[in-house]
Amino acid sequence: xxxxxxxxxxxxxxxxxxxxxxxxxxxxxxxxxxxxxxxxxxxxxxxxxxxxxxxxxxxxxxxxxxxxxxxxxxxxxxxxxxxxxxxxxxxxxxxxxxxxxxxxxxxxxxxxxxxxxxxxxxxxxxxxxxxxxxxxxxxxxxxxxxxxxxxxxxxxxxxxxxxxxxxxxxxxxxxxxxxxxxxxxxxxxxxxxxxxxxxxxxxxxxxxxxxxxxxxxxxxxxxxxxxxxxxxxxxxxxxxxxxxxxxxxxxxxxxxxxxxxxxxxxxxxxxxxxxxxxxxxxxxxxxxxxxxxxxxxxxxxxxxxxxxxxxxxxxxxxxxxxxxxxxxxxxxxxxxxx
Numbered sequence: 264x265x266x267x268x269x270x271x272x273x274x275x276x277x278x279x280x281x282x283x284x285x286x287x288x289x290x291x292x293x294x295x296x297x298x299x300x301x302x303x304x305x306x307x308x309x310x311x312x313x314x315x316x317x318x319x320x321x322x323x324x325x326x327x328x329x330x331x332x333x334x335x336x337x338x339x340x341x342x343x344x345x346x347x348x349x350x351x352x353x354x355x356x357x358x359x360x361x362x363x364x365x366x367x368x369x370x371x372x373x374x375x376x377x378x379x380x381x382x383x384x385x386x387x388x389x390x391x392x393x394x395x396x397x398x399x400x401x402x403x404x405x406x407x408x409x410x411x412x413x414x415x416x417x418x419x420x421x422x423x424x425x426x427x428x429x430x431x432x433x434x435x436x437x438x439x440x441x442x443x444x445x446x447x448x449x450x451x452x453x454x455x456x457x458x459x460x461x462x463x464x465x466x467x468x469x470x471x472x473x474x475x476x477x478x479x480x481x482x483x484x485x486x487x488x489x490x491x492x493x494x495x496x497x498x499x500x501x502x503x504x505x506x507x508x509x510x511x512x513x514x515x516x517x518x519x520x521x522x523x524x525x526x527x528x529x530x531x532x533x534x535x536x537x538x539x540x541x542x543x544x545x546x547x548x549x550x551x552x553x554x555x556x557x558x559x560x561x562x563x564x565x566x567x568x569x570x571x572x573x574x575x576x577x578x579x580x581x582x583x584x585x586x587x588x589x590x591x592x593x594x595x596x597x598x599x600x601x
Contacts, residue, residue: 326411326412326413327411327412328345328409328410328411328412328413328415329342329345329409329410329411330342330343330344330345330407330408330409330410331343331407331408332404332405332406332407332408333403333404333406333408333484333543334404335402335403335404335541335579336577337575337577338484338543338544338545338575338577340482340484343407345409355419356371356421356432358371358372358373358375358398359375360375360377360398364377364378364379365377365378365398366378368463369458369459369460369463370428370430370456370457370458370459370463370464370465371423371430371432371454371455371456371465372399372430372454372455372456372465372466372467372492372494373456373458373463373465373494374494375398399452399454399467399469399490399492400490400537401469401471401488403486403539403541403579406471406473406486406488406541407436408438408446408473408475408484409438409446409448410438410440410443410446410475410477411438411439411440411446412440412443414437414438414439415436415437415438415439415448416435416436416437417434417435417436417437418433418434418435418436419432419433419434419435420432420433420434421433424457426457427457427522428457428458428459428521428522429457430455430456430457431454431455431456432452432453432454432455433451433452433453434450434451434452434453435449435450435451435452436448436449436450437449437450444476444477444478445474445475445476446474446475446476447472447473447474447475448472448473448474449470449471449472449473450469450470450471450473451469451470452467452468452469452470453467453468453469454466454467454468455467458495459521459522460497460500460521460522460524460526461497461522461523461524461525461526461529462495462496462497462526462528462529462530462531463495463496463497464494464495465492465493465494465495466492466493466494467490467491467492467493468490468491468492469488469489469490469491470488470489471486471487471488471489472486472487473485473486473487479547480546480547481544481545481546481547482544482545482546482547483542483543483544484542484543484544485540485541485542485543486539486540486541486542487538487539487540487541488538488539489537489538490535490536490537490538491534491535491536491537492534492535492536493532493533493534493535494532494533494534495531495532495533496528496531496532496533497526497527497528497529497531498526498527498528498531499526499527500524500525500526500527501524501525501526501527502525505519505524505525506519506524528589530588530589531587531588531589532587532588532589533585533586533587533588534585534586534587534588535583535584535585535586536583536584536585537581537582537583537584538581538582539579539580539581539582540578540579540580541577541578541579541580542577542578542579543575543576543577543578544575544576545573545574545575545576546573546574546575547572547573548572548573548574549572
């Protein structure tokens with residue numbers, strides 16, 4: 264009981280001292296302009312005369328943004344909705360596509376094959392050396408340009424599996440405006456898959472920058488993208504019986520881990536490097552004239568009439584390097600070297 268009383272008294276003393284601390288000791292005599300010690304006091308430094316900033320309301324600009332893509336042949340803009348929702352987000356990283364129309368070898372970054380005939384034309388229109396990875400290579404007409412009054416950032420990280428067969432992917436997109444016409448940004452995409460079988464790991468990297476200027480007369484969009492894709496190849500497992508009838512295989516094992524099943528190729532890799540620079544710009548000649556449309560005598564309306572001629576140019580430079588490294592080849596009947 265004594266401890267409770269002492270604690271209560273101690274807290275009461277602290278409260279009284281805190282209330283007293285709210286009252287300024289350096290008070291000024293309104294007649295002489297001096298404090299109780301006779302010192303001259305600046306009235307603006309007194310707490311009673313300081314402006315209270317607690318009621319200040321900070322207003323920021325409401326965010327406004329729009330995105331567009333380009334036509335690779337003519338450079339025409341197509342406005343697209345900004346994808347900021349989580350609809351079907353779980354499918355955005357699947358190698359089989361958003362709707363499961365690709366077959367692939369199992370791990371992230373492995374080459375897919377489209378089994379929908381209507382989509383084969385889109386796949387075959389990509390560079391031949393990039394046909395193993397159509398979802399990773401971004402064409403100029405697939406680049407998203409952004410114009411916004413506030414900086415726009417989108418970060419995405421995917422992770423699955425463990426240190427043996429895990430998959431990871433990191434994507435970054437950033438765009439900022441210098442003014443309402445000029446904008447620039449960058450994108451980064453890094454993919455790494457360790458693979459579920461031997462010699463099946465993949466590593467893809469993409470980094471690019473883009474810029475745009477959208478004015479009344481002059482418009483410009485420029486893109487630079489650099490791609491690097493590395494993929495190990497195993498040629499498939501040596502014998503299907505390791506999966507269908509594991510009890511018939513060596514050492515009398517009834518089950519095999521996917522990482523211990525023998526494969527046909529060893530130390531075989533495929534590496535692709537690609538970069539391109541794409542620039543399209545146009546200039547509009549003509550004028551914009553305001554006209555007045557009179558529907559009735561009391562409510563005339565104004566509208567604008569445009570007469571323009573457009574001159575546009577497009578530049579596209581692409582460079583592609585492909586290398587293949589192979590040391591050993593294994594066959595079903597035995598082991599050979601090539």
